[in-house]
Amino acid sequence: MDLRRRGDYGRARLAIDRALLTAEDVGHEFLIASVNATLTVQLMMQGDSEDGVALASDTIDMLRRYRGAADDPISYSVINGALNLYAAQAAARAGDAAEAAALLKVAAGTAAESGVDRERYCLIFGPTNMSIQKIGMYVDSRRPHDATREAARVNADQAGSVSRGCYHHLHLARAYGMLGNDDAVLDALMAARSIAPGFVRHDPLARDQVRDLIRHRRSPDERLRSLAKYMAVLD
Template sequence: MSESVEIGIGERLRFYRQGRRKTQAVVAGLAGVSEDYVSQIERGAKTPTVGLLHKFARILGVPVSALLGEPQFERNGTIHPVASELHRRMMSFGGPSGEAVDLVELRQRVDAAWAIWQTSQRRYTEGAEVFPELLTDVQVAARSFRAFGEVEQRREAARLSSDTYFLLRTFAKRIGRTDLSLLAADRAIAAAYETDDPLRVAGAHWNLGHILIAQSEAEAAEETAMHAIEELKPNVDSGGDWLAMSGALWLVASVASVRQGDAWAARDRLREHALPAAEATGEGNVMWTVFGPTNVHLHAMSVEMEAGESAEGLSIADRIDVTSSPSLERQTTFYLELARLHDQRRDDAAVLLHLMSAEASGPEDLRYNLLARDLVRGLLKRARPSMTLQVRALAKRIGLVAS
């Protein structure tokens, strides 16, 4: 069995650090961590948190994607053809329209696509089979119904467009195409404003906030979220979806805070705004945000992880019943976050246990998540003999090593 040629995050960090003529001590000081911690990351002994990865990218003047690198599954063509096809169709705006558009049937297809994304263990494979054609048909619908008297049909077509672009934003982000994800987020906002629906407009800004965070634009993401929260204020007292959407935006603002190095502001936003909203509305899925108490607690756990407070993060995790989340992706993320928390504490057995739980709930997510792959790579380098067979079997299943 041979090791994958895929280059780890630590090796990329060392390459760019040395290329910028910065010592480990300088990078560590600017990032607010110890020199030994940077050394361990570069040796593959530790996996950086997402927030720390963004700090390294800013310090070295490179995009986060440069530190993450291009995984083997993109180089061998598993993902790129789908992304390229989606990009081509977005640029052609769906091609020429001809047949009559059935908005009811199209709504069923959009909702079914979202169900695949949030509940299927094969969501990448199944999604790739339906997203391109759905995108074309939704874009054709968006150009239809321009005659006098078709106002409501035009608004429904815009709702379908915004909902589809919401979906493509998260799909494109997960497969490493942040450029396509940003384009989808921008299209979602334009479509949402055509619906005359403040809730969808807020949802579109929630989407934009996520991709801005992914592109190391945490300050811009915070501004986007706070602006949308202000726009929702006249309706928030009505409760229900309005309050839930506001709460989801507070989660974006919280993540933006911790990515800017202010963990206390992140905690305050969760405690004072997001959690009360979640407790009032309960578990829900407004605009596919999966907002509710479970998601708030997941964010609280993530904030502690990014702040380096692994003990507090694990304490929060003990109080989370992830099975109450309507999204399988959220469940998988929970196990991956647990693995990262235990990685901070050098508890390899727990890291492996939770990576295997993540694989059970979302096998394709584990294959395509670059930080998860780096956790497995780290285990390969340091696993005790009693764990070696299990670690290598996992690495083989996610394509990290070849037989």
């Protein structure tokens, strides 16, 4: 995940492939499904969104046939919900709005049934995570008003994840950027940095936003200057 955040997709894919080989050697379907969920995100970020949807769908079918799922319904809920959510994101990026909506509906239903956010096999899923990811999808679809409305209903701390809390604010920063609210963009970026500085420093979209803020402001204030220096986008 750290390699992917840094844009090193080659080594990130190598790490995922090795993890998948290990999961297959162990022969545990939940482990395989978890790695495939990560690979779905990787494919989406590389621009292979249709392949991501296909992989997630195949993995969901595998889970449905897995007899051990009945013995571990919480893990099944988390992984099945995450896979449907990632598939929805990939479908949205592939331009298939109808498929994205259908997958998102299934994921939302699973999140509502779970009631709380849980982590299983390095995957986090639940109502709060669902909303945070939905905000990101709204932003990807250039629907900033929907993104900010959804964000107003979310307490990101309930996700129980540093990365989700950070990306909640990064999604908001992008939404405010679309709305032309530079002050809110900076507030959101600073909030994200306070939660997970390393994530923000290497996030390419956040770096682009900081560059845009510097271009918009003839005299960057101390907060913006400090953030830009930290992210190495200002000499």
